[in-house]
Amino acid sequence: MKSSATRPSKSRRRRAFSRGDRVTLGIFVGIPTFFHLVLVWIPAILTIVLSFTYWTGINFGDIKWAGVANYDNIFTKTPQFYEALRNNVIWLLWFGFIATPAGVLLAYQIDRKIRGHQAYQSIYYLPVILSLAVTGIIWNFMLRPDGFVNGVLGRDIDEAISFFGNYDINIYVIMVMASWRHIGYIMLLYLAGLKAIDPTLREAAAIDGATEWATFRKVILPAMRPVNIIVIVITIIESLRAFDMVYVIYGTSAGLPILGILVFQNIAGEGASMKGAAYAVILFVLSIGPIIAYLRQQFRADVS
């Protein structure tokens, strides 16, 4: 957005604002900016500063400079960090290659008004109205050792299928749970975009003899660029900030380490240390890096 405004290619910039306009704009931009700074950026910067200190989080007088000790601890001494990183990467890949494409595909099918499309739409959208925490509670009820699935299979606690306790599969169990909600979310976003596409585009493609797949790839997908950006950014953010569902099932124990849990585990409760802040900074850098890069590239492409 910034880059398009600074380019002198259009004459839009020359338009003068009246005094009243400026005051209105000042208020509309100023108030949100103020709250954004106070509630988001100042805490974020403080977190970054604190991640270089030792502190239990209670008395300001106890803050001690630690240099990069917290980061050194995380990168070289904490095996959990790499397990968490691995799990977040699996999460991202799963969302990127399975859940998100599935959502897009569903949206496309429903938009083509296949039979019963309204029923499908409701069914897939239903989980989205639930918070991730509630989703976790529902699935926990289904899959825990004394839960619904083991009950139906007639397995007692001692011979129950271990969905959450088997560390070889539990990340995939969680992925199925998370996808249950994510697919519907992406579907809805995409569907809204598809509805806005001019039907004449499709007609033109059909007249030119394009196949369904070619129409989707060459006509629909490019026309959907703004939505695509949103979908990709959401997929990355959802994968990295994952927390609620895992917390509902495992608490802060290491049952399924992911970065969000490690932040909380090290900063909440009695064991608070600024190692948690360092985890938060790592997560911040991981999330913001790819997103800024992607957005910049996209907006540059838009302008040219």
Added chain:
Amino acid sequence: MSAENSKVPESGRGFTVNRRELLVGAAGVAGAGALFAACGGGDKVVGPLTFGARTVDESPTKQLKALVAAYEAKTGNTVTYNATESNAFQNNLSQYLQGTPDDAFQWMAGYRMQFFAEQGLLVDLSDVWDKIGDQYSESYKIASTGLDGKQYFIPQSWYPWGLHFRKSMLADLGIDPDGIYNWDDFLKMLDGMKKKGLVGFAAGDKGGWEAMGTFDIINARVNGYQYHVDLLAGREKWTDPRTAKVFEYWEQLVPYMNDNVLDLEWDGAMQLLLQKKAGAMLMGSWFGGNFKEQSDADYEDLWIIPFPEINPEHKRDTIDAPIDGFCAAKNGTNNDGGKDFLAFAGDMEGVQAMLDTGVPMTSANKGQDTSAYDAFQTQQLAVMAEAKYVTQFLDRDTRPDFAGPVVGPAIQSWFKNPKDVNKILESLQEQWDALPPL
């Protein structure tokens, strides 16, 4: 059901008990006497206060509500009862105490209390101890004392960590509980259970803390009390071959455990015992109430013995016996009220109100008539009496930034692959060395 609550950490947050229910209860207990006491008594009026319970389970809630009701009846003062699920309460405690906490709240003795006392977040209860201190033995006073020599804690109850089983199941095997003295006796019993197609040793470690008790006791049995305490204080090394030895013994128990240790929390393991699917379980005796909820017959079948001897040099001389109780929060709006309530809770009168609910409790108060103990409680006392050294529990005996975030996950990864023991111990030592200086 209690099992429900602990499976869903968020569900209990902010759960508030209906006021009317409490008041009706209070009126039922003491009726008009309450008003009289409030007007005529010599006590200063302290005003309404709030109390934070760190449980939403059925039995302890019944106990605490009875305590609150008795206090209200006696003083005419009103108490708002707030309950939070225990894991959530623990995770939020720092923030809670710095924000607008309840005037009095449930907490634990030892290091975990001292830490918050050091930060100036707890009310000095020394004058309460002057009043009721003679009802407690010296060891409880020590456990209630902060690093500055003042008291910040009022004990409520204690419970031993021991080997729990059902008498009837042992009788089926023809084994006399008193005959299980050492490691070999113990393995023989587990073998018998296994041959009957049962789980020998029920274990759960999904919460990440449950198995710490097993580490504590095997370490104390193999290497002795002093080594255990020194290890947790950082004076001995996790990489020491003696520490590895603990896991050698522990690994011998793995074949007798349920397969889904990492999928069960403590109450899941308890269910195995309750449903007669498992022969034995190492746990704190607090869960007697859960057995009693099921039926009196189940409760009467429950038994405890000390964890078996491994190294004859150390016999069965050490036990984990944590003390639970209450603190008053400095940032509460009514510190005097909090203190007044805790003075009542620590006094035999308050203890009696909790005992009268019929929920089993081994009180820290000397005034509880131990001759009125039921058989299971008497046995808990016997188990305690055999021990020369009392420890609290791993997560109460070592640094909090080490126990939860480091030891918990390490033990879980050991369950995942016991062969990794040396790697895990090296990592533990490395992470201990990397802790911030105190």
